[in-house]
Amino acid sequence: MLASTISQARSPTHPFGAGHPTFPSPCDSQRPQLVAFRQAGEEIYAAGDPVKHIYRVEYGAVRVFRLLADGRRQISAFHVAGEIFGFEARLDHEFFAEAINATGIRPLRLAAIEDVSRDLFPVALQSLTAMQKHLLILSRHAAIERLAAFLVDMAERQGDLDQIHLPMSRMDIADHLGLTIETVSRTFTRLKELGLIQLPDSRNIEILRRNALNDIGE
Amino acid sequence: MLASTISQARSPTHPFGAGHPTFPSPCDSQRPQLVAFRQAGEEIYAAGDPVKHIYRVEYGAVRVFRLLADGRRQISAFHVAGEIFGFEARLDHEFFAEAINATGIRPLRLAAIEDVSRDLFPVALQSLTAMQKHLLILSRHAAIERLAAFLVDMAERQGDLDQIHLPMSRMDIADHLGLTIETVSRTFTRLKELGLIQLPDSRNIEILRRNALNDIGE
DNA sequence: CGATTTATTGAAATAAATCAAACATTGTGG
DNA sequence: CCACAATGTTTGATTTATTTCAATAAATCG
Known part of the structure; x- marks a missing residue:
């Protein structure tokens, strides 16, 4: 769902397995691909697109947002260098992602499906945490x-x-x-x-x- | 993090493995225990408590909230019968959970740690979705x-x-x-x-x- | 440098918070 | 069963903060 702020490692003893003992990085199952470049305002993905990757910001900044019926835009998160985004709960994106300035993004390929949940789980937890922080702000x-x-x-x-x-x-x-x-x-x-x-x-x-x-x- | 609304099954073809082919239920790895009862206003867990279970609401209703420095209370989610809550990103709860009325809750024991992320991953995705909905409301x-x-x-x-x-x-x-x-x-x-x-x-x-x-x- | 976008500031309108009181509901004890 | 207290809800009047509408200023771009 909401892509969010992931950069540090987690505790290795989380009861939900977030810190899986042999877990080397938040994105072990995704083999890095070439860095893609985006000019200011250029799209990274759009609502309705199938979810194929998650991304790491190499440099620059990204906004993730949804457009509401009345034309308002809700930006659910910003992402800066080092952070991972693009994590959503459905098959297709519900959100748009755009470069804010000239930005380099690295798509992370998703590995075999049985490994994904293990490796992506800490990313999901981080997304939850970041979203919770935003929710707190809006409250x-x-x-x-x-x-x-x-x-x-x-x-x-x-x-x-x-x-x-x-x-x-x-x-x-x-x-x-x-x-x-x-x-x-x-x-x-x-x-x-x-x-x-x-x-x-x-x-x-x-x-x-x-x-x-x-x-x-x- | 935020416990939230989980009751239906997900698509079996999600790229992140949310619909793992052999995935029988959102909580396969947790063996059900006895139902616990709470009167209106009684605590289920408190901020600072270690995260040991997640819970299913058998009947009644639950509020999950945090208390802010100025005394305000932010209720991040309500849960009614059939829903699973108590899912958080850290070792210790950041939130409080209380029964709203007379409520039955079933603690779900967490199984071997290597299975947890697989089985709990769809729950995390559902939590993300529910939180996103709330975020949209607050925006x-x-x-x-x-x-x-x-x-x-x-x-x-x-x-x-x-x-x-x-x-x-x-x-x-x-x-x-x-x-x-x-x-x-x-x-x-x-x-x-x-x-x-x-x-x-x-x-x-x-x-x-x-x-x-x-x-x-x- | 002029044109366009973005940011700041001002004044008026508006919506929600605050302060305060009335009303309804529930439960208790006489 | 009624009177009464306690709690929760609705309504009213006022204050306060943000939005809206409008204009100016600053920054960016060609």
Whole structure:
């Protein structure tokens, strides 16, 4: 279903076998293929396409989304370098995936079917965890809480640095957080005025008070 | 992670092996144990407890939730008879599970670890699907859209009947949809005034215009 | 450099939260 | 069985936050 954020290893003693003792990497059963390139905005897969691969982001960034009947776009996840996405629960994709900028993606071939569930299981667990985090963000009412949580998450995924680069537009962020672009923009300004972040430019954030930011987003 | 709605079988040809050819049931590797009973409000497991089982609801209803720093409660899922829950991504529960009313739950013992991922994989996929549905609901801004989607989902899980029984309180619904009890209550009234539902009493809903309700929640 | 897209800011409208009270339901004890 | 308390639900008035509509500013692209 929702493709999500997978990059670290898991505990080797999970009762559900997530950390299978002989499990070398989250994607053992998929033999790497050539890296494919996508320009900004180019499609990786579309809703309705059969699920044939999962993918690793080599560089760049990806958005995974669905389009609703009223034309709204719900971005269920962003993926940056090192992360695996494309994991869905059905035969055909329910989501679209697009490159946000110039992006390299490596399709991972699915091996023999009897091995897939074993090897892909930890990936599924990671997807569950990432989705749960997003669900938690959306359950927060206030725009400032959603944005703060989003920024903290992005910082963590970029090596816990205080300098964050946002590969996505305000529109993308709005569609991810269930807000409008105006509210996202105003909330960035508010975080700046509160002294929690700096905004060298709209795509680069410097976190000044990480703890305070964390507290707002919980 | 999020325990969720599992009751039907899946397609037997999923590329990720969800429909493993020789896969007899979602929980083959768990030998059923005795049914345990819980009064309304009684705990099934708590955050921090080690994950030892997953559970099937025999009768009654269960809420799975987490408590946030500010005291808010986020209910990530409800489970009714026939559904399996308790599936989480970590060694210890991140969530609490409680009986909503008098409820029977059957702990399913986890079998040998090498079989678990194979047998539990479809359960994980179902959890992903259910969570995705909830995420979609929360991404909707309007209270009426969230409640409509919730009611349609509950109706589907009760055999697609137009008579829905809600085992949970307004407070539970509010904590699930990210709204307040007052807004939930007002929105029920609004749906009634729009002629989409009847409210014989607060726990029993009759859907009058299913299609219209569907359209609102998408 | 001009044109187009993207981001920010402002003012007004709107929806939900909050504060508060009434009402209904359930259960308890007299 | 009734009175009463406790809990849960609905409704009302007000406040607050976000959306919407509109305009300006900044960045990007050819």
